[in-house]
Amino acid sequence: MGLSGFLQNIHRGGGASADFTLAGKPADGSLDQRRLVDEPFDQRFRFVSGTINYDLGPASLTSISSYQTIRNSYRQDGSALYVPTLASFGLPFEAVAVDQRRTTKKFTQEVRLASSGAKILDWMIGGFYTHEKSGNAQVIVPYEEEGVVSPISLADVSIPSTYKEIAAFGNLTLHVTDRIDLSGGLRWAENRQKFEQIGRGLLIGSTPQVRSRDDVVTYLANARYKFRPNTTAYVRFATGYRPGGPNYVVNDPVTGTPLAPALFASDSLDSYEAGFKAETTDRTLGIDISGYHIDWKDIQVTSAAGGVSVIANAGGAKITGGELTMTARPSPQFTVVGAFAYQHARLSQDSLELGALRGDRLPNAPRYTATLNAD
Numbered sequence: 001m002g003l004s005g006f007l008q009n010i011h012r013g014g015g016a017s018a019d020f021t022l023a024g025k026p027a028d029g030s031l032d033q034r035r036l037v038d039e040p041f042d043q044r045f046r047f048v049s050g051t052i053n054y055d056l057g058p059a060s061l062t063s064i065s066s067y068q069t070i071r072n073s074y075r076q077d078g079s080a081l082y083v084p085t086l087a088s089f090g091l092p093f094e095a096v097a098v099d100q101r102r103t104t105k106k107f108t109q110e111v112r113l114a115s116s117g118a119k120i121l122d123w124m125i126g127g128f129y130t131h132e133k134s135g136n137a138q139v140i141v142p143y144e145e146e147g148v149v150s151p152i153s154l155a156d157v158s159i160p161s162t163y164k165e166i167a168a169f170g171n172l173t174l175h176v177t178d179r180i181d182l183s184g185g186l187r188w189a190e191n192r193q194k195f196e197q198i199g200r201g202l203l204i205g206s207t208p209q210v211r212s213r214d215d216v217v218t219y220l221a222n223a224r225y226k227f228r229p230n231t232t233a234y235v236r237f238a239t240g241y242r243p244g245g246p247n248y249v250v251n252d253p254v255t256g257t258p259l260a261p262a263l264f265a266s267d268s269l270d271s272y273e274a275g276f277k278a279e280t281t282d283r284t285l286g287i288d289i290s291g292y293h294i295d296w297k298d299i300q301v302t303s304a305a306g307g308v309s310v311i312a313n314a315g316g317a318k319i320t321g322g323e324l325t326m327t328a329r330p331s332p333q334f335t336v337v338g339a340f341a342y343q344h345a346r347l348s349q350d351s352l353e354l355g356a357l358r359g360d361r362l363p364n365a366p367r368y369t370a371t372l373n374a375d
Helices: 079-087
Strands: 002-012 041-055 059-077 095-115 121-143 155-175 180-200 207-228 231-242 267-279 285-297 300-305 308-313 317-331 334-347 368-374
Antiparallel strands (some): 002 041, 059 095, 095 121, 155 180, 180 207, 285 317, 334 368
């Protein structure tokens, strides 16, 4: 039985982003920002989790319960978008800020029953439940000359939502020989969501409550070969999934027509991986090398509709990469680890949502990474 908790408070005076032109060149210096309003950020995170294990002899029962809360409050400078856009409609402002407040309360419960000490076949079955309640409030604040807040209401929106998921899963591992293991897993999940938009102002309005429901089956398969106790090769195939759901609906300020769909779709992926792990008998040297390929469909991305953040689906992508980790332990008191990775992440089709073409690199996906740790 165990109980753990974690809390974290974050405060910063601005965002870690710089301004670049559409051609990919720094607008000023490579680390410079152009901001007309401050961009403070505050976050409060609280988490508590309890685990109970019970030995049933041939099997063990595990229950994991957790509860967490997240509260974010931050401001973004929306002047670059809103000032010229609103000026074209006869609304001249000096600056425009976007104030956002987001909260989430989340409870999860998982129960697993797993075999103990099996020589030929290991098995595990389980169930999972989560209930999330979230709030998202956004206010667009226009400023007139000398920093005076304008009385014109551009957008003031509150978006309460709930997310519930129930899932069942199971894994089997067959020890074919002392050296060969075959395993597979299956997971079924169903989620239900509710979403309501309560808004007022020139740029946004209210929409009736929207509900969505989705269910999916994901699976994996592994094969492992042990050359010796500390040397193993493996291959793996797995599928992944993220649910879709209701979206923010922003209206065109002139025509009043929606600029974003009421729902965004789920995204999914197929992952292929092969690897090799080895250590010397005395564990002074170790190596872990792997290669992978991922086919990603209907990528969920953060986009903008009328200056308000929405979720959009941006087509497909392919990611090919490799990772290498080397470990040295020259003495029991000293360990050095070097990790290196390469990934080629690119779009497999044109994406209007990302403003990109097939073959373009995915945003925020580094080509090379390297770390070196000494302990």
